[in-house]
Amino acid sequence: MKTILKSLALGAAVFAAPVTATAQDLNYVLVSHAPDSDSWWNTIKNGIALAGEQMDVSVEYRNPPTGDLADMARIIEQAAAAGPDGIITTLSDYDVLSGPIRAAVDSGIDVIIMNSGTPEQAREVGALMYVGQPEYDAGYAAGLRAKDDGVGSFLCVNHYISSPSSTERCQGFADGLGVDLANQMIDSGQDPAEIKNKVQAYLSANPDTDAVLTLGPTSADPTLLALEDNGMAGEIYFGTFDLGENIVQGIKDGVIAWGIDQQPFLQAYLPVVVLANYHRYGVLPGNNINSGPGFVTADGLTLVEKYAGEYR
Amino acid sequence: MSQSAQPTPATDERIKDISRLRQSLIRPELGGICGTVLVFTFFLLTALDSGMFNSQGVLNWSTVSAQFMIIAVGACLLMIAGEFDLSVGSMIGFAGMMIAIFSVTLGWPVWMAILITFTLCTALGALNGFIVIRTGLPSFIVTLAFLFILRGFTIYFPQTLERKTIIGGISDAAQGDWLAPVFGGKILGWLFQWLGEAGLIATFERGTRAGQPVVDGIPMLIVWAIALVFFGHVLLTRTRFGNWIFASGGDAEAARNSGVPVNRVKILMFMFTAFCATVFATCQVMEFGSAGADRGLLKEFEAIIAVVIGGALLTGGYGSVIGAALGALIFGVVQQGLFFAGVESSLFRVFLGVILLGAVILNTYIRRMITGER
Numbered sequence: 001m002k003t004i005l006k007s008l009a010l011g012a013a014v015f016a017a018p019v020t021a022t023a024q025d026l027n028y029v030l031v032s033h034a035p036d037s038d039s040w041w042n043t044i045k046n047g048i049a050l051a052g053e054q055m056d057v058s059v060e061y062r063n064p065p066t067g068d069l070a071d072m073a074r075i076i077e078q079a080a081a082a083g084p085d086g087i088i089t090t091l092s093d094y095d096v097l098s099g100p101i102r103a104a105v106d107s108g109i110d111v112i113i114m115n116s117g118t119p120e121q122a123r124e125v126g127a128l129m130y131v132g133q134p135e136y137d138a139g140y141a142a143g144l145r146a147k148d149d150g151v152g153s154f155l156c157v158n159h160y161i162s163s164p165s166s167t168e169r170c171q172g173f174a175d176g177l178g179v180d181l182a183n184q185m186i187d188s189g190q191d192p193a194e195i196k197n198k199v200q201a202y203l204s205a206n207p208d209t210d211a212v213l214t215l216g217p218t219s220a221d222p223t224l225l226a227l228e229d230n231g232m233a234g235e236i237y238f239g240t241f242d243l244g245e246n247i248v249q250g251i252k253d254g255v256i257a258w259g260i261d262q263q264p265f266l267q268a269y270l271p272v273v274v275l276a277n278y279h280r281y282g283v284l285p286g287n288n289i290n291s292g293p294g295f296v297t298a299d300g301l302t303l304v305e306k307y308a309g310e311y312r
Numbered sequence: 313m314s315q316s317a318q319p320t321p322a323t324d325e326r327i328k329d330i331s332r333l334r335q336s337l338i339r340p341e342l343g344g345i346c347g348t349v350l351v352f353t354f355f356l357l358t359a360l361d362s363g364m365f366n367s368q369g370v371l372n373w374s375t376v377s378a379q380f381m382i383i384a385v386g387a388c389l390l391m392i393a394g395e396f397d398l399s400v401g402s403m404i405g406f407a408g409m410m411i412a413i414f415s416v417t418l419g420w421p422v423w424m425a426i427l428i429t430f431t432l433c434t435a436l437g438a439l440n441g442f443i444v445i446r447t448g449l450p451s452f453i454v455t456l457a458f459l460f461i462l463r464g465f466t467i468y469f470p471q472t473l474e475r476k477t478i479i480g481g482i483s484d485a486a487q488g489d490w491l492a493p494v495f496g497g498k499i500l501g502w503l504f505q506w507l508g509e510a511g512l513i514a515t516f517e518r519g520t521r522a523g524q525p526v527v528d529g530i531p532m533l534i535v536w537a538i539a540l541v542f543f544g545h546v547l548l549t550r551t552r553f554g555n556w557i558f559a560s561g562g563d564a565e566a567a568r569n570s571g572v573p574v575n576r577v578k579i580l581m582f583m584f585t586a587f588c589a590t591v592f593a594t595c596q597v598m599e600f601g602s603a604g605a606d607r608g609l610l611k612e613f614e615a616i617i618a619v620v621i622g623g624a625l626l627t628g629g630y631g632s633v634i635g636a637a638l639g640a641l642i643f644g645v646v647q648q649g650l651f652f653a654g655v656e657s658s659l660f661r662v663f664l665g666v667i668l669l670g671a672v673i674l675n676t677y678i679r680r681m682i683t684g685e686r
Binding site for chain 1 (some may be wrong): 477596
């Protein structure tokens with residue numbers, strides 16, 4: 001048994017050795033709220049890797065494996081205890097996360113809020129700035145656009161219903177259209193097969209639905225399949241948040257009218273650059289940075305297509 | 313362990329001729345003790361200067377370990393009694409959401425919300441146990457059903473009542489409440505204040521709390537964990553009821569024949585597991601001030617993993633609360649320690665799997681030494 005334990009320790013050391021050897025003078029940690037299964041965050045990982053390389057700083061990515069926000073609070077506390085130069089974090093639930101974030105700020109660590117939360121909340125916890133896309137506003141803008149295209153009713157496929165910002169997107173879209181959200185939002189879960197079947201079930205129960213709104217690749221990819229199956233692809237007005245390989249293909253094929261790009265790359269890349277320049281030269285931009293919304297349509301897809309899922 | 317076995321020559325373990333040393337070493341917790349020593353040695357070597365062992369760092373992994381401990385104690389006793397509860401994680405989410413709905417949506421006093429939630433959740437635990445006993449179905453299936461039922465309600469209620477899945481504002485409601493600090497408060501604040509003033513622990517550098525120590529007390533979560541471990545250990549090893557728990561899990565039929573009220577023991581253990589889950593949920597809700605529909609996801613497996621690392625047998629009748637507590641400690645220290653050591657966080661599951669496998673293999677050897685089974 002001693003040998004088992006020894007080999008165990010050895011194995012652990014092998015894993016640990018290459019990553020602990022960081023020689024850069026500035027260390028940053030990015031904490032997200034996303035469960036491991038959410039592929040969208042790959043762009044974030046690539047963004048911080050590129051920024052870390054270009055700025056010659058070390059940036060680590062951390063997340064609660066199941067997406068449990070209480071676990072995320074512990075990770076922020078942990079990050080603060082480890083004493084990095086800066087923390088970049090999402091603020092997906094103010095009640096849970098504001099305490100740990102403020103404690104980190106107070107103990108002398110500079111914090112930038114990215115992706116979730118609002119500029120006001122970021123200011124309240126003492127963060128340097130907010131980099132992201134105000135969710136309600138983005139949904140509202142999309143709703144206005146859809147209204148101009150003649151949409152009157154819709155289905156919002158919410159694959160992350162426990163995050164308030166997801167619901168805000170649907171609510172913004174409904175308000176943009178000028179209709180009541182009511183039962184037009186479904187809790188689809190994260191499993192592709194379930195999402196597909198739930199979308200089909202909803203659309204066959206409500207055949208006069210004008211539009212489908214998905215909140216990211218997790219719900220958009222199965223919805224694409226669902227629409228191909230029931231023959232509504234290209235027929236129904238389909239808009240989505242975020243981009244991914246299949247979404248880009250869908251836009252190209254004319255199945256998806258537009259994708260709202262909040263440009264996650266910028267949300268990961270810019271905070272690292274801002275922090276590094278702040279710590280090295282003391283310079284700091286004077287305002288929050290809006291990374292989105294940008295509407296991606298069939299025009300000008302080349303770059304998007306080339307880097308979809310990697311940097312876009 | 314091979315060394316500790318040396319004093320006794322290779323004789324049949326079933327014979328009562330056991331040396332003192334061996335008797336004190338070979339116990340269900342041995343695997344947990346070895347693992348704890350190993351894990352701490354590992355992190356002392358790799359993450360000593362990373363802040364893991366300063367006041368904030370210690371509090372961080374202690375809190376995470378205490379969370380695991382609270383649910384592991386319940387899961388441990390239930391597992392020794394021969395049953396499983398897969399609804400622990402959903403029960404955590406459900407209990408938290410009930411407290412939020414009672415206190416925020418319905419505006420009841422927080423102490424009443426907490427007491428009613430405790431009653432409701434232990435009653436659900438009893439229902440779990442009752443169904444298992446009456447139908448004779450495996451508890452695995454029955455509690456799996458409750459995993460879905462409770463999680464479903466946890467999403468449905470706030471969605472219907474408040475049109476959102478996270479209910480906040482509990483901190484405001486709990487202001488001045490007499491029961492809330494028992495779960496969300498902190499003790500020994502004066503000690504840390506003094507330590508901070510004496511310069512022994514770090515203090516906040518800026519903000520409204522500048523000058524105050526970064527750690528301002530021991531959270532009640534940790535106090536609850538220690539109290540529950542102590543209670544569970546005494547109950548299991550020092551009381552007649554403890555013997556009944558072992559007997560019910562070892563061979564329910566034989567226990568019944570010798571007069572042990574097996575059904576009552578099992579139902580009580582289901583209730584205790586639900587109670588532990590509710591303690592976890594209440595501490596969390598009181599600390600963070602909000603309840604979310606996704607709280608407690610997969611916690612049932614984390615509890616079971618901690619118990620198994622601690623040496624309990626999946627089939628019941630064998631185990632130790634101290635072992636489960638050490639399992640929870642290992643789990644918490646590894647989970648947070650890997651962050652401190654700067655290991656890519658997606659590798660956490662790899663480590664967890666390796667530790668689980670290593671611990672189970674080690675525990676199997678130890679158990680064979682104790683029971684003499686081949």
